[in-house]
Amino acid sequence: MYSQEELSRLCHQIHQYPEPGWCEFVTTARLVKHLMPMGLEVLTGTKIINPKYVAGRNLEQVNLFLEKAREYGVSELELKSFEDYTGCVAILKTGRPGPVLAIRCDIDCVEVSESTDPQHRPAKEGWASQNEGCMHSCGHDAHQTIGIGLCSWLADHRDELCGTIKVLFQPAEEGVRGARPMAESGILDDVDYFFASHIGIDVPTGKISAHPGCFLASKKLDAVFTGKASHAGANAERGRNALLAASTAALAVTAIARHGQGRSAVNVGTLHAGEGRNVIASTAKLQLEVRGETEEINSYMYEEAVRRLEGAATMYGCTLEILPQGEATEFNPDEKAILLAEEVANEIVGKENTARLHQPMGSEDATIMLKRVQSHGGIGTYLLFGSDLKAGHHQNLFDFDEKVIGIALRFYEALVSKISGVK
Ligand SMILES: [Zn+2]
Numbered sequence: 001m002y003s004q005e006e007l008s009r010l011c012h013q014i015h016q017y018p019e020p021g022w023c024e025f026v027t028t029a030r031l032v033k034h035l036m037p038m039g040l041e042v043l044t045g046t047k048i049i050n051p052k053y054v055a056g057r058n059l060e061q062v063n064l065f066l067e068k069a070r071e072y073g074v075s076e077l078e079l080k081s082f083e084d085y086t087g088c089v090a091i092l093k094t095g096r097p098g099p100v101l102a103i104r105c106d107i108d109c110v111e112v113s114e115s116t117d118p119q120h121r122p123a124k125e126g127w128a129s130q131n132e133g134c135m136h137s138c139g140h141d142a143h144q145t146i147g148i149g150l151c152s153w154l155a156d157h158r159d160e161l162c163g164t165i166k167v168l169f170q171p172a173e174e175g176v177r178g179a180r181p182m183a184e185s186g187i188l189d190d191v192d193y194f195f196a197s198h199i200g201i202d203v204p205t206g207k208i209s210a211h212p213g214c215f216l217a218s219k220k221l222d223a224v225f226t227g228k229a230s231h232a233g234a235n236a237e238r239g240r241n242a243l244l245a246a247s248t249a250a251l252a253v254t255a256i257a258r259h260g261q262g263r264s265a266v267n268v269g270t271l272h273a274g275e276g277r278n279v280i281a282s283t284a285k286l287q288l289e290v291r292g293e294t295e296e297i298n299s300y301m302y303e304e305a306v307r308r309l310e311g312a313a314t315m316y317g318c319t320l321e322i323l324p325q326g327e328a329t330e331f332n333p334d335e336k337a338i339l340l341a342e343e344v345a346n347e348i349v350g351k352e353n354t355a356r357l358h359q360p361m362g363s364e365d366a367t368i369m370l371k372r373v374q375s376h377g378g379i380g381t382y383l384l385f386g387s388d389l390k391a392g393h394h395q396n397l398f399d400f401d402e403k404v405i406g407i408a409l410r411f412y413e414a415l416v417s418k419i420s421g422v423k
Contacts, residue, residue, distance in 0.1 A: 001152050004406050005049065005264060010034075011145040013126040017072070018109030018134040018141070018361050021064035021172030022057040024086040027107050027144070029074040031088050031169050034148050038155035041091040043187075045083030048168075050184035051133040054085070056177040056325040065126065068131075087171035087178065089187055090147075091164065092154045094420075098163025102188060102373070103412060104366055105147035106173035106197040110137045122399065136334035137398035141201045141386070144169065146197075149409045154416065161420045165408050166191070168369075176218060177326040179365030183372040193419050194373040194380030197408065200393060201359065203386035205401045208349050208411060210341035212384045213350035213359035215331035215367055216263065216291040217298035222325055223249065223309045227318040229275065229282035239280025240317040246284035249312035253288060256304045261364055262293030263360070279334065287325070291363060295330045328363040329371050333381035341381055344415045348407065385411070 004008070028044065032144045044187050062084070069079065087107060112118075114128050114135040122128040124227065129135045147167050154165055168187070172178035188194065203209060227240030250268045259265055266288070273284030290305050292298030313320035338356070345354040370380045387404035391397035 015136045015143040016127045018136045021108040025069035035090045043089045048089045049085040053184040088169050090151045090167045094161045096162035099192040100164045100171045100190045101193045102191040104165040104168040105143040106140050106170045107329040109134050138393050142199050146408045150412045174405040176328040176365035177324040179368040188372045190248045191373045192378045197383035199385045199404045200387045205388045207353045207385040207386035208345040209357045210338045213366045215361045217330045218291040218328045218363040219302045220289045220325040222323040224321040225284040225318045227282045230302040232278045242284040243281035245312045245316035245318045249309045252308040253305045259297045265291040268423045328365045329367045331367045334379035337379040337381040348411045
């Protein structure tokens, strides 16, 4: 088992080498290096990722980080075992009958450049990001550390446990990309209990919530318009203007009427189009997303968006290609799982520090995993572990109170004992 100090050191090591979604090669190699010697079964590659459902994977970026991983010292043999995909699952099969419990930790970073401000703790103490443009500014370094700590505890307590325990180290949570292909691998299809968690999120250190609030279902997509170039002065009539199709679509999509049954959101984040001032633009690309409080509202937003995109393409005689980039579903935690987690939280931080929250949250693709588990009769919820933050999530000065690592770990150890302890 790891001491608090060792966990802190490990977390700093992870922090120093952040990798974006689908590029976590060094990260996965480090996880495997820690987990293998514990005597757990460790699965990687297509055993845990169904390539058919992989979205939002930038091949150019993947190849860049593969090259960096080789330079970092990850061997060809290791990379081959990943089959081009990142993430891993550690499994403890106790050999005794009992439930299957799964805990999910995400491992990717945010594409933000870490602050070099000498007051910023990672910079001051010499463990700031070494990957320009990448930073663990959401706390997924802590999530991995908690996962590794838990695996080591599982290995040490295997004689006191029954059933099967799986710890999922999920790639590409940012952009809600990694959960669907992991769920579609079938790795969750025998799971009875499922828990995922996040540190921070405006909850102070020492507090735990087994019901954080409302996650929004979401779909992310790229819309690519293809028209026809022509001379803007001489024969504009021969062109097909993709820039105008995309701009019309951007306005129309943003003007979708809001659903009366709950929260919804839509955003066109980028529009890139055209080649030159005097050329009818033949290409344009929009990056957009829709969200909804329920799957029904999200589907409504998505279908309306697609109709407007198609309409705009037709209007300007362009063709349209829609490329899915990520997704999350609605959040419906199970009361029984919440109560179970709250009982454990009461033991660890006291009843006064255990509360259900009603935070308006963004989206989380762990919801897809939870839904998959629920679809065959399993239960689960999503936990928040409070941690005082120096700056908010995704900011370049993000820094959290590391006490949360010990608290989350003690919580998970007690939760595993409660669900999978030999009775
Ligand atoms: Zn996060």
